[in-house]
Amino acid sequence: MKVPSIKVTPPGPKAREIIARDAKYLATTTKTSPIVAKRAQGSVVEDVDGNTYIDFSAGIAVMNVGHSHPRVVEAVRKQTGELMHFAGTDFYYDVQARLGERLAKLAPGKAAKKVFLANSGTEANEAAIKIAKWSTRRGMFLAFLGAFHGRTMGALSLTASKRVQKERFFPSMPGVVHVPYAYCYRCPYKLTYPSCDLYCANIIEDLYMNTVAPPADTAGIFVEPVQGEGGYIVPPPGWLTRIAKIAKDNDLLLIADEVQTGFGRTGKMFAVEHEGVAPDILTVAKALGGGLPIAAAVFDARLDFGVPGAHSNTFGGNAVASASAMAALDVIEDEGLVGNSERLGKRMADRLDAMKERFDIIGDHRGLGLMRMTEFVSDATSKKPDPKVRNAIMKDMYEHGVIALPCGESGIRYIPALNIPDDMMETGLDIVEDCIGRATR
Numbered sequence: 001m002k003v004p005s006i007k008v009t010p011p012g013p014k015a016r017e018i019i020a021r022d023a024k025y026l027a028t029t030t031k032t033s034p035i036v037a038k039r040a041q042g043s044v045v046e047d048v049d050g051n052t053y054i055d056f057s058a059g060i061a062v063m064n065v066g067h068s069h070p071r072v073v074e075a076v077r078k079q080t081g082e083l084m085h086f087a088g089t090d091f092y093y094d095v096q097a098r099l100g101e102r103l104a105k106l107a108p109g110k111a112a113k114k115v116f117l118a119n120s121g122t123e124a125n126e127a128a129i130k131i132a133k134w135s136t137r138r139g140m141f142l143a144f145l146g147a148f149h150g151r152t153m154g155a156l157s158l159t160a161s162k163r164v165q166k167e168r169f170f171p172s173m174p175g176v177v178h179v180p181y182a183y184c185y186r187c188p189y190k191l192t193y194p195s196c197d198l199y200c201a202n203i204i205e206d207l208y209m210n211t212v213a214p215p216a217d218t219a220g221i222f223v224e225p226v227q228g229e230g231g232y233i234v235p236p237p238g239w240l241t242r243i244a245k246i247a248k249d250n251d252l253l254l255i256a257d258e259v260q261t262g263f264g265r266t267g268k269m270f271a272v273e274h275e276g277v278a279p280d281i282l283t284v285a286k287a288l289g290g291g292l293p294i295a296a297a298v299f300d301a302r303l304d305f306g307v308p309g310a311h312s313n314t315f316g317g318n319a320v321a322s323a324s325a326m327a328a329l330d331v332i333e334d335e336g337l338v339g340n341s342e343r344l345g346k347r348m349a350d351r352l353d354a355m356k357e358r359f360d361i362i363g364d365h366r367g368l369g370l371m372r373m374t375e376f377v378s379d380a381t382s383k384k385p386d387p388k389v390r391n392a393i394m395k396d397m398y399e400h401g402v403i404a405l406p407c408g409e410s411g412i413r414y415i416p417a418l419n420i421p422d423d424m425m426e427t428g429l430d431i432v433e434d435c436i437g438r439a440t441r
């Protein structure tokens with residue numbers, strides 16, 4: 001099978017039929033490209049019209065081990081035949097307990113950990129909100145502008161990434177104070193690293209905590225170690241360490257949302273490891289399940305509710321999803337995918353840096369490991385985001401066989417499976433480069 005191979009410009013006739021049915025019966029969500037998948041294996045997606053694509057989207061950073069990894073498929077098949085669901089919150093079974101133990105031991109930091117299992121990143125963050133409120137008896141949170149923590153009313157109150165996510169949903173949970181993130185390409189304070197001395201972190205303690213977010217009322221700081229939906233923004237060295245210190249000095253919990261960055265995506269098992277930071281609560285989802293929905297809040301055991309019924313759910317730790325997660329973690333460890341992400345990430349970074357040099361419409365390239373993006377601007381001086389050119393490039397990309405996702409206001413993200421073959425990644429990047437070249441003319 002030749003990859004990529006575009007026999008009919010997507011969406012082809014079969015795809016158009018499914019898209020029409022979807023549009024008629026499914027709620028409006030965030031659809032970005034008219035790709036209708038039939039099957040996928042590794043880093044290759046085949047659509048219903050017989051086109052094949054290189055996948056640079058990995059189901060929004062879910063398929064870190066690649067699509068339908070044989071070991072994950074086998075674990076799911078076996079578990080499905082034995083026990084599919086038994087309500088792990090109210091009863092017991094082995095695979096859930098083993099997954100809890102594994103995540104508790106995997107999470108950074110020496111403190112003993114416990115795990116709450118959930119079904120989505122949003123729900124893991126809801127659990128983190130409740131664990132923090134319960135254990136501190138405080139109701140306020142600090143979070144960052146540009147953050148994405150989910151869309152239910154608790155998690156949405158922490159989210160501050162796009163207006164459309166918030167509009168018409170006010171009020172959500174009260175008591176969240178948002179502060180600017182460490183976005184050096186567009187520093188909100190017009191300062192430059194390192195002479196800024198991390199002003200954007202210091203101001204939290206110097207100004208916000210002395211005015212609108214008193215530590216006596218604030219349970220914790222929610223932070224993405226690399227901001228995801230906000231635009232793959234990588235804070236400068238030392239920033240997360242400073243945030244962790246501010247949290248500790250003021251007796252606030254540090255809650256790291258690694259829903260997108262977790263499980264090798266950034267070239268470390270967890271992105272906080274780039275700074276050696278151990279959060280009090282770590283939330284994970286996406287890649288955890290190897291393709292099935294499962295999520296977790298992994299927290300310092302001292303924060304546990306301890307009272308049955310304070311928090312629970314029906315599907316958390318579902319037996320099949322837990323077995324799938326165990327198999328995905330085996331693959332990540334046995335196939336050295338964290339190291340591979342770092343290695344391939346460097347290779348991809350070199351290519352994207354070269355493209356940035358070559359094309360004026362690329363304002364910035366940034367990322368860690370295989371979590372990378374390019375930001376498109378109308379010109380390098382004004383840095384005005386250019387979503388139109390970004391959309392045109394993304395369309396050209398899928399028409400030439402590369403699937404990707406938008407990122408932030410005017411970026412494209414490149415998040416292949418962590419085991420994408422080297423030559424396939426290079427072919428995908430060749431196509432990206434051609435598409436950017438055509439948009440520049």
Ligand SMILES: Cc1ncc(COP(=O)(O)O)c(C=O)c1O
Pocket residue numbers: 119120121122123125148149150151224228229257258259260261285286
């Ligand atoms: C950092 C982060 N947190 C939370 C979420 C929400 O996760 P989910 O869509 O699984 O609810 C996302 C989803 O993109 C995310 O990137």
